[in-house]
Amino acid sequence: MRAFIAGLLGTALCAPAAFAQTPYPSKPVRIVVPYPPGGTSDIIGRLVADRLAEAWGQSVIVENRAGAGGTIGVEAVARAAPDGHTLVLGVTGPLTIAPSLQPRLGYDPQRDLVAITLVAAVPSLIAVHPSVNAQTLPELIALAKAQPGKLTFASAGSGTSVHLAGELLKAMAGIDMVHVPYKGGAPALNDTIGGQVSMIIENMPQLLPHVRAGRIRALALTSTGRSQALPDVPAAAEALPGYEATTWFGLLAPAGTSAEIARRIHTEVARLVKLPDVRERLAGQGAEAIASSPESFAAHLRSETQRYAKVIRDAGVKTD
Secondary structure, eight states, X not given: OHHHHHHHHHHHHHHHHHHHTOOSOSSOEEEEESSOTTSHHHHHHHHHHHHHHHHHTSOEEEEEOOOGGGHHXXXXXXXXXXXXXXXXXXXXXXXXXHHHHOTTOSOXXXXXXXXXXXXXXXXXXXXXXXXXXXXXXXXXXXXXXXSTTTOEEEESSTTSHHHHHHHHHHHXXXXXXXXXXXXXXXXXXXXXXXXXSSEEEEEHHHHHHXXXXXXXEEEEESSSSOBTTBTTSOBGGGTSTTOOOOEEEEEEEETTOOHHHHHHHHHHHHHHTTSHHHXXXXXXXXXXXXXXXXXXXXXXXXHHHHHHHHHHHHHTOOOO
């Protein structure tokens, strides 16, 4: 009996150490992309998933769970088991904008999710129809001030990140432009090309072919620096210091996921985004690789949430 009890005690004492040494991942990992296949989120999500699978020798599956501006997929991950095997490639809207626009949101990004790493960021372009008499952002601002309320700007919808980028531009430049919301970026772009609206703000990959074809004129990037894809197009911050409104993509896990697992994932993502072919594929989406630490990403989420809350409040933004 003593030997039996001693054996039980030995097993119990060894259990924590054995648990701590449990390999990760121990089963297939699922990365939820909260948007349909084919978009920038999906492309970045699959690129990360493929490289993590190679590094870990374990399946990493991308699951597209679109709907409600990305909030459905994010909520699904917030409710998943916190074992590191369910992640979400979160973006600006459902993580830092939705909390201020949807009082009945089914999750709190700060409480229900753990930030792992900010993977990449994609700037938007501020572009106008060729008939608009402005070759630069300062000229556009001067034109808007001379004709308050006459210029219009299109976005993919009220409360989207690109809409708020326009509201931020209006506030910082002290100009009055009329927002024209559309149900998606494609119809907004079509009407800008057709001259029905003066200006559009949209992610660079969507606008780049039309800029190169001369259908619209790029005035500025919403990032703080220039892009290799359009080196002659200045950042808006060159005319409006402090202006920034990029779309970013980050990995998060359900709250309760261990800090050790978060650190392991971050370390691997930081390694893979330095690979030349990965950087090349990200650049093809107009994306800049980042791979920030969990602590830095968490701080970024807090500051972005506060910043967008102010823009929404000051502009009186409501969802459709």
